[in-house]
Amino acid sequence: MLRVHFTAEDLFNVTFANEPLPLVELGMALVASQRVDEQAVFGRWRAKAARELPGRTRPLLDLLRPDGDNPQFVEPYSPTLEEGLADVRDAAPLLTGEELHRTAARAHGSTTWLRALWRQDREAWDRLDDAIRSAYEVLIAPHWPRIRQSFQADVAWRTRLLAAHGIKAALASTHPAARWNGTVFEAGGPPDYDAELGGHGLILMPSPFWTGRPLLAGHPSGAHVLLYPALTPLPLVGPGPAEGALDALLGRTRAAVLQLLVQQRTTSELARDLDISLPSVSEHTRTLRAAGLITTRRDGKAVLHSATGLGVDLLHSGG
Incomplete structure (x- = not known):
C-alpha cells in the first residue's frame, strides 16, 4: 500500500514534470518488459522487446524488477541520455550495503556482477554503461516522439481535471486502486511505502510504460515524485x-x-x-x-x- 500524507500546504504545492526523462522512461520500459499485466495492450510490445533487446542489456534486469521498486541511482532525473549516464556514474560512491542487500535479494540471476558494481569495479560500471546505451537505442530513442506525445497529452488532461475538479480528483484518477482517506492519498498494492511530504512539494510524472499503481520517489530538490501510468500507454500511441x-x-x-x-x-x-x-x-x-x-x-x-x-x-x- 502506498500512503502519501498531505498537509493543507502540500495540497497547494503539486506540480507536473515539464518533460519525460530518458533514463526514467528507460527504467519503466525495462520494468514493463518483465511484467505480465495488461497483456491485451502490452503483450505484442513485450514480445517485440524480448526479440530486439541485445544480450548485453541483461544486467539491467537484475537492477530493474517488475514491481518498479528499484534502486533510484539507475533512473536519474536527467534531461538527456549523456547527462543521465554521468549522473549514474556519480552515484557509485554513494551506494550503500543496505541497497546492495536489497537489490541482490531481488535479482533473478547471479549477484556477482551486482557485488562488483557496489565495489566500484570499473569493468562492472563500463558494463552497466553499455547496457543502458544498448537498451536506450532499442526501447527509447526510436519512440521518443510518441513518449512525449503520451506524456504531454496526459499532463494536458490532468491540468484540465485539476482546474475543474481539484487536486483530489486529479490524483484519484491516476489508477483504479487510488483513493483518498481524509488528507492521505492511498493506492493499494505492493510495494509498501508511507511518506509525509513535509511541505516540499509533489511532482506528478506520467509514464507511458508503467502499468502498476503509482510509485513515489525522492527528488534532488527535496520534493517527491509520483510516477503513474499515463492515460495512453505507448502501444496505443500512433506512429505519426x-x-x-x-x-x-x-x-x-x-x-x-x-x-x-x-x-x-x-x-x-x-x-x-x-x-x-x-x-x-x-x-x-x-x-x-x-x-x-x-x-x-x-x-x-x-x-x-x-x-x-x-x-x-x-x-x-x-x-
Missing part, C-alpha cells in the same frame, strides 16, 4: 501525429470506446462494435473508469458502461 486531441490523449481505440459510450453499452457490445477482444475492452474501460470518464455497473450477468458528464465534456472539447 494524432488526428485529434482526443486520439492524442486516449489513443485511437480508447477514444473510440469513449465515443461509443455516449450510449450505454455492454462489454460484449463494445468488443463486437470495435472488433477487439473482451480482455482488451476490459482494460480500456478500467482505465477510462479510473479517469472518471465512464461508469460501470452490473445488471445480472451483463456489465454496462456509459460515459460520465466529464467524459462527454471531454468528447465535446476534443471535437
Whole structure:
C-alpha cells in the first residue's frame, strides 16, 4: 500500500514534470518488459522487446524488477541520455550495503556482477554503461516522439481535471486502486511505502510504460515524485501525429470506446462494435473508469458502461 500524507500546504504545492526523462522512461520500459499485466495492450510490445533487446542489456534486469521498486541511482532525473549516464556514474560512491542487500535479494540471476558494481569495479560500471546505451537505442530513442506525445497529452488532461475538479480528483484518477482517506492519498498494492511530504512539494510524472499503481520517489530538490501510468500507454500511441486531441490523449481505440459510450453499452457490445477482444475492452474501460470518464455497473450477468458528464465534456472539447 502506498500512503502519501498531505498537509493543507502540500495540497497547494503539486506540480507536473515539464518533460519525460530518458533514463526514467528507460527504467519503466525495462520494468514493463518483465511484467505480465495488461497483456491485451502490452503483450505484442513485450514480445517485440524480448526479440530486439541485445544480450548485453541483461544486467539491467537484475537492477530493474517488475514491481518498479528499484534502486533510484539507475533512473536519474536527467534531461538527456549523456547527462543521465554521468549522473549514474556519480552515484557509485554513494551506494550503500543496505541497497546492495536489497537489490541482490531481488535479482533473478547471479549477484556477482551486482557485488562488483557496489565495489566500484570499473569493468562492472563500463558494463552497466553499455547496457543502458544498448537498451536506450532499442526501447527509447526510436519512440521518443510518441513518449512525449503520451506524456504531454496526459499532463494536458490532468491540468484540465485539476482546474475543474481539484487536486483530489486529479490524483484519484491516476489508477483504479487510488483513493483518498481524509488528507492521505492511498493506492493499494505492493510495494509498501508511507511518506509525509513535509511541505516540499509533489511532482506528478506520467509514464507511458508503467502499468502498476503509482510509485513515489525522492527528488534532488527535496520534493517527491509520483510516477503513474499515463492515460495512453505507448502501444496505443500512433506512429505519426494524432488526428485529434482526443486520439492524442486516449489513443485511437480508447477514444473510440469513449465515443461509443455516449450510449450505454455492454462489454460484449463494445468488443463486437470495435472488433477487439473482451480482455482488451476490459482494460480500456478500467482505465477510462479510473479517469472518471465512464461508469460501470452490473445488471445480472451483463456489465454496462456509459460515459460520465466529464467524459462527454471531454468528447465535446476534443471535437
